Every structure is written in C-alpha cells, then in structure tokens.
Amino acid sequence: MSNRERSQLDQLVEAVLASRSYRNISRDFIDVLGSQELVKRSSLKEAIKATKNKLHQVGGAYIEGEAHYRSWIAQLRQAGAHGDKKLLKQACMGMMGYHVSTRERLPILEQFYTTLLADLPPIRSVIDIACGLHPLAIPWMSLGQDVQYYAYDIYRDMADFLNEFMDLIQVQGGAQACDVIQHCPAFKVDLAFMLKAIPCLEQIDKNAGLRLLEAINADHLLVSFPVHSLGGRKKGMVMNYEVRFRELVEHRNWLIERFEFPTELVFRIVKRKGR
Ligand SMILES: C[S@@+](CC[C@H](N)C(=O)[O-])C[C@H]1O[C@@H](n2cnc3c(N)ncnc32)[C@H](O)[C@@H]1O
Numbered sequence: 001m002s003n004r005e006r007s008q009l010d011q012l013v014e015a016v017l018a019s020r021s022y023r024n025i026s027r028d029f030i031d032v033l034g035s036q037e038l039v040k041r042s043s044l045k046e047a048i049k050a051t052k053n054k055l056h057q058v059g060g061a062y063i064e065g066e067a068h069y070r071s072w073i074a075q076l077r078q079a080g081a082h083g084d085k086k087l088l089k090q091a092c093m094g095m096m097g098y099h100v101s102t103r104e105r106l107p108i109l110e111q112f113y114t115t116l117l118a119d120l121p122p123i124r125s126v127i128d129i130a131c132g133l134h135p136l137a138i139p140w141m142s143l144g145q146d147v148q149y150y151a152y153d154i155y156r157d158m159a160d161f162l163n164e165f166m167d168l169i170q171v172q173g174g175a176q177a178c179d180v181i182q183h184c185p186a187f188k189v190d191l192a193f194m195l196k197a198i199p200c201l202e203q204i205d206k207n208a209g210l211r212l213l214e215a216i217n218a219d220h221l222l223v224s225f226p227v228h229s230l231g232g233r234k235k236g237m238v239m240n241y242e243v244r245f246r247e248l249v250e251h252r253n254w255l256i257e258r259f260e261f262p263t264e265l266v267f268r269i270v271k272r273k274g275r
Contacts, residue, residue, distance in 0.1 A: 001035075008044055009034050015048045022055050024157040029179040030055070033204065058200045059154055061230055062100045062132060069161040073168075080168050085139065088169070092136040099133040100230060101196050104263040113140045115259060116268060117191075120220055123147060125189040126173075129180050129212065130197035135162050138171055149173040150189075152180050181208045184215045192218035196226050196264070198248075199241070210248050213269075221269040228263070238265050 001009070012034040016022050022030070033054050037047040072095050079087040093109075096102035105112060117123065124144045128134055131151040138149060150173045151162055162175035181201055194216070198209040213223070225241035238260070245267060249256060255270040 005035075005038070008038055008047075011044060012038065012048050012051060016051055016055070019052065021060050022052060024155050024177075025055060025059065026154050026156060026177040026179060028182065029154045032179060032182060054204070058203055063098065064100065065098060067098055067157070067161070069157055072161065073164050076165060076168055089139050092139060096133050096136050101226075102133045102136065104226065104228070105137070108261050108263060109137065109140050112261060112264075113137070113142065115261075116222055116266060117141060120191070123190045126150065126191045126193065127185050127187075127189050127216070127218065128152065128193045128195075129185075129216070130195075130200060131162070131175065131193070133158070133162075134193065134195060135175065136165065138166075138169065143171075147171060147173075150185060151175040152178055152183075152185065154179060180212065181205050184212050186215050186217050188217045190219050192216045192221045194221065195224045195266075198223065198244075199225065209244075213248060219270065221271070222266060223269060224264050224266040226263070227260075227265055241265060 009031065013027060013030050016030050016034065017025075017027065030051065034047065034051045037050040037054070038044070041047040041050055072091075075091050075094075076088065079091045093106060096106060122144045123141075124147055126143065126147060126149045128149065128151040131153050135149060135151045143149070149166060149171050151159075152175070153159065154177060156177040159175040159177040166172075166174060180197075181204060194212065198212075201208040201212065213221070223245065225237070225245065227238050229235060229237065242258075242265065249267075249269070253272050255272060257268045259266040259268065
C-alpha cells in the first residue's frame, strides 16, 4: 500500500470510529472493510459512507437501542449475589432481548439447548463465533463446571461486558473483539457455535462460511440460520439457507443432523476423519 493509500485508509478508520454507532468496533475490522471500499469508490467520502453501511448490515442492524453495559453488570452482580439462579437467568434474558439474534431465541431457550446439547458428551471447551450476546445463554447450556468458553465478535465494549459476565459466573475463557474472517480460532474444542453467523460473514467475503466451517476444529459444530429476515418476513428463507448450507458441505464426509425450531434452522455437524 502506498503512503497516500495508507493515509486515506487511516482517515477513513478515524472517521468511522468517530461516529457513535461504530466507535466500539474493532479497528482491524474497519481497516479491512475500509480498504475494500476505498478500491471500489471514487472518493474518500463515499468510501466512509459505504464502510458505515456495511458495518450497519453486519453488526449495527442487530443491536436495538443503547446497551447499558455498566448498569447490566451491576444488575447481574446483584442477581448473582443472591445466589438465585432464576434471578440471574431473568436478568440475562432481559439483556439478550437487546440483540435481535438472541431475542429471537428467547421463546425457545430451554428447548434449544436441551435438544442440541443434552445427548452430547460432557462439554469442557467452547468457541462462539460472531457471538453477539449469546454467551449470556451459558446458564442454559449445562456445560461442565470447568468449561472454557471463548467468544468472538467485532464490538470491543460487548467483549468487555461479556468478559465481566463470564468472570461473574466463574466461567473460564473470555470474549475478544476481532474479525473472525481474518482470525478464525482453530484450536481444538469440544463444541463450536456458529449461530446465524454465515449469512452475515458472507456479506463481507463470500467464501468466509466455507473457510470457517473447514478451519474450526471442534468435535461438534452447531451452525444455524435465521428463519425470518430482520424485517420479520419469511420469504422462503429456510429453503434458501438450507440450499446454501448443503452447497457448503457438499462432498464433505461430515455427519449432519438437522433441527428446525420456530425461529431458527440448525445443523449439528460432526466432522468424520478421512474423506
Ligand atoms: C446474526 S448475529 C448472530 C449473533 C449470535 N451468534 C447469535 O446467534 O445470537 C451476527 C453477529 O456477527 C457479528 N459479526 C459480524 N461480522 C463479524 C466478523 N467479521 N467477525 C466477528 N463477528 C462478526 C455481529 O456483530 C453480530 O453480533
């Protein structure tokens, strides 16, 4: 990259980080999106606008209202201090309502984890790709006491909050703000969640879904797709996403089970050794 291009990209990143909606997004991620847009657009101004639009599509559109992470932590501490699991779960549910992806899962929370996890061997390590607020559902997952849970999303303030939450419920591991397309965690785990992530990641890189599916080194992999658009319309989404998923896993010797919930289509994958 020439000095001029670097300087334009730096200006773009600063301009995006200066806006309220995107100030907490990982700088590296903005850097990648920004450099793609600078190549495509005829001016810096247009590239800034296009980068913000992309960030909205893949992140901002899922977040409704203002996150009050400081007061949420205080609320969770209070619930935790009473040692009352029900109170803690109630608080988590309230907070999950703030992110569209977890909010859609609220009516099926119990059923979701019982169906997908109950017959698996004990789970001691988890990665959660493009996690949103999904780690708040850990209390429903019946994971091992010594579980290590690693979560990744592009928001720094969300990662800080999730780290405090995991400390509070004494779950090891942690959340990290990063672009999973560039930095896919490939260490070995018992379980990987890739919930409603593929359509989002493929908006940035159409091969990202397949690359992640291949790179993730998990005994069990849960991959899901939404059944409604963000606007609430169904538009044959189940069929379209199923076709896309089957294309991605074609010719792979993976064991795949399908689960359809009222708000989510899930595939559970076991990658068998050998092809
Ligand atoms: C549809 S939501 C799914 C959230 C969560 N997995 C769930 O199902 O509850 C997609 C999430 O991906 C995150 N995201 C988008 N692009 C990403 C990237 N390149 N790396 C990491 N996270 C990303 C967004 O911020 C958003 O929280």
